[in-house]
Amino acid sequence: MMSALARTPFDRTLLLVIPAAAFMLLLFVYPFLYGLWLSFNPKEGGALANYHHFFTTDNLWPTIWITLKLALPATIINVGIALPIAFKMRVKTRYQRWVTTILVVPITLGTVLIAEGMLLYFGPKGWLSQFLQFFHLYEGPIRLTHNYWGVLISLVISGFPFAFLLILSYITGIDPVLARAAATLGADSRNQFRHIYLPLLAPGLAMCFCLAFVQAFSVFPSAVLLGSPAGPTRVISIAAYEAAFEQYDYSLASAIAMVMGFVQLVIVAAVLSLRNLFYRGPVTGGKG
Amino acid sequence: MKVWLDKAWRGFLLGLMTIFVVNIGLMIAAVATSSFARRWLGTWLPDGWTTSWYTAAWKEFQLFDVLLVTIEVVFAVVFLALLIGVPAAYTLARRDFVGKRALMLLFLLPLMVPPITYGIPLATVLYQAHLAGTIWGVILANLIPAAPFVILVMTPFIEQIDQNLESAARVFGASTGRMFMHILVPLLAPGILAASLLVLVRTIALFELTFLTAGSDSQTLVVALYYAVFAAGVRAPQSVDAMAMIYMAVTLVWLLIALRFVNPTQLVSRVKEHPQHA
Numbered sequence: 001m002m003s004a005l006a007r008t009p010f011d012r013t014l015l016l017v018i019p020a021a022a023f024m025l026l027l028f029v030y031p032f033l034y035g036l037w038l039s040f041n042p043k044e045g046g047a048l049a050n051y052h053h054f055f056t057t058d059n060l061w062p063t064i065w066i067t068l069k070l071a072l073p074a075t076i077i078n079v080g081i082a083l084p085i086a087f088k089m090r091v092k093t094r095y096q097r098w099v100t101t102i103l104v105v106p107i108t109l110g111t112v113l114i115a116e117g118m119l120l121y122f123g124p125k126g127w128l129s130q131f132l133q134f135f136h137l138y139e140g141p142i143r144l145t146h147n148y149w150g151v152l153i154s155l156v157i158s159g160f161p162f163a164f165l166l167i168l169s170y171i172t173g174i175d176p177v178l179a180r181a182a183a184t185l186g187a188d189s190r191n192q193f194r195h196i197y198l199p200l201l202a203p204g205l206a207m208c209f210c211l212a213f214v215q216a217f218s219v220f221p222s223a224v225l226l227g228s229p230a231g232p233t234r235v236i237s238i239a240a241y242e243a244a245f246e247q248y249d250y251s252l253a254s255a256i257a258m259v260m261g262f263v264q265l266v267i268v269a270a271v272l273s274l275r276n277l278f279y280r281g282p283v284t285g286g287k288g
Numbered sequence: 289m290k291v292w293l294d295k296a297w298r299g300f301l302l303g304l305m306t307i308f309v310v311n312i313g314l315m316i317a318a319v320a321t322s323s324f325a326r327r328w329l330g331t332w333l334p335d336g337w338t339t340s341w342y343t344a345a346w347k348e349f350q351l352f353d354v355l356l357v358t359i360e361v362v363f364a365v366v367f368l369a370l371l372i373g374v375p376a377a378y379t380l381a382r383r384d385f386v387g388k389r390a391l392m393l394l395f396l397l398p399l400m401v402p403p404i405t406y407g408i409p410l411a412t413v414l415y416q417a418h419l420a421g422t423i424w425g426v427i428l429a430n431l432i433p434a435a436p437f438v439i440l441v442m443t444p445f446i447e448q449i450d451q452n453l454e455s456a457a458r459v460f461g462a463s464t465g466r467m468f469m470h471i472l473v474p475l476l477a478p479g480i481l482a483a484s485l486l487v488l489v490r491t492i493a494l495f496e497l498t499f500l501t502a503g504s505d506s507q508t509l510v511v512a513l514y515y516a517v518f519a520a521g522v523r524a525p526q527s528v529d530a531m532a533m534i535y536m537a538v539t540l541v542w543l544l545i546a547l548r549f550v551n552p553t554q555l556v557s558r559v560k561e562h563p564q565h566a
Contacts, residue, residue: 020372
């Protein structure tokens with residue numbers, strides 16, 4: 001793929017990458033490093049005072065588990081449901097475009113609209129509870145808002161379309177010739193999935209899992225609006241926001257943000273190392 | 289037995305999709321009904337209908353200004369993200385050089401790190417530069433995930449283009465700039481359109497970074513909506529719902545336009561037409 005130009009002493013095409021790289025260095029890497037430095041320079045105490053404070057304060061360190069308890073199930077549900085549905089949708093039919101469009105539309109809703117809609121629809125006087133009581137299916141009060149479940153449901157609604165879209169585009173990128181070859185050897189749909197698609201999808205699935213997890217892990221508006229931000233859904237981003245904009249302790253806020261980034265990276269690293277257990281190679285068939 | 293299992297599985301998937309779609313549909317319908325309701329307390333449908341909440345929301349939340357800011361921010365972000373993203377994607381798609389992997393990582397990281405994690409230090413830096421609270425601060429903050437996203441979407445599009453076309457243009461003495469304008473941009477038009485519409489939809493919906501960097505007169509629609517819901521109780525819930533409907537209409541129009549031009553299956557990798565199989 002190397003053109004003759006690439007072998008000239010200096011390739012000016014490389015200059016094209018500079019604006020984007022400079023922008024990222026200035027507005028992503030620099031603030032990040034600044035935040036890291038700031039987190040080690042607390043208002044009072046030694047270099048590690050912020051981290052010590054975080055891991056010894058009762059309304060700070062549990063936020064890690066609270067966030068993980070929301071983000072991990074939400075991501076697993078989203079990827080787990082999106083995978084079989086995307087697998088069904090890979091075949092081009094008359095309905096494919098319609099169904100994918102309908103499933104993708106919730107992307108436009110945004111977390112705030114979903115929260116508002118859920119408060120109305122799942123609320124004590126909402127249509128769902130009226131419906132259930134009308135048909136005597138369930139008489140008790142429904143508690144799906146202002147608690148853990150409200151936040152989890154909203155994470156599924158807002159995260160699913162994205163996971164679906166991503167997995168669908170990975171699946172349709174796999175050459176169907178491979179599956180047909182398996183079919184000639186007598187593999188049914190389930191075996192094709194297990195032995196052909198799943199191994200080839202592994203890198204895409206890992207990527208999708210990470211991206212979906214980032215979204216769920218930084219849950220903020222729905223945890224405030226749909227959860228109980230003082231208790232069971234006091235997620236880590238709420239703690240960071242409060243430190244920064246209510247206590248004006250940017251140093252502590254940066255420390256919380258760094259803990260958040262660290263936990264995120266641990267999960268990403270775990271997922272990517274799991275991926276390495278699978279096959280790596282081309283997803284297209286040979287000429288044969 | 290196997291056939292039966294297959295049928296049950298298919299039915300299960302269909303049921304799951306139906307539950308998901310129907311409940312979301314009803315959820316939106318509930319917001320829509322409420323936004324047109326005169327009074328709606330614990331009945332199936334409200335007592336009467338009115339459109340006055342829309343005019344109320346328009347005035348109360350200064351929606352005209354908010355929409356104007358949103359449009360300014362979104363179009364500035366799309367334009368700047370393309371301006372720096374497409375050339376970078378071109379280099380990454382065509383050239384091999386020392387440090388390419390590190391550069392790829394640099395462009396991937398903003399998508400892999402939660403926005404709040406870099407949003408808080410970023411807001412601190414922007415406040416020191418007196419940019420936070422202004423519309424420029426919001427635009428710069430929104431560019432951080434937008435530019436890498438353009439690069440990620442555009443790279444496969446560029447790889448699809450035959451390199452001989454570029455070489456031909458070079459043979460006739462075209463400079464890189466001319467080659468871009470006359471060869472690449474026309475050929476890349478579908479990809480650029482796809483990327484810009486996706487960035488547009490994402491930027492309208494991106495909450496965290498705008499929330500952290502916006503001042504009172506540089507709020508976008510989604511942040512204004514958050515404050516409206518957050519301070520619910522002060523205002524009539526119907527006018528918040530009216531605002532939510534306006535928000536949804538704005539994003540929905542753009543998403544439908546996007547889906548008109550972009551096949552959702554075409555985002556990450558090239559599509560091969562899948563034949564109908566038995």
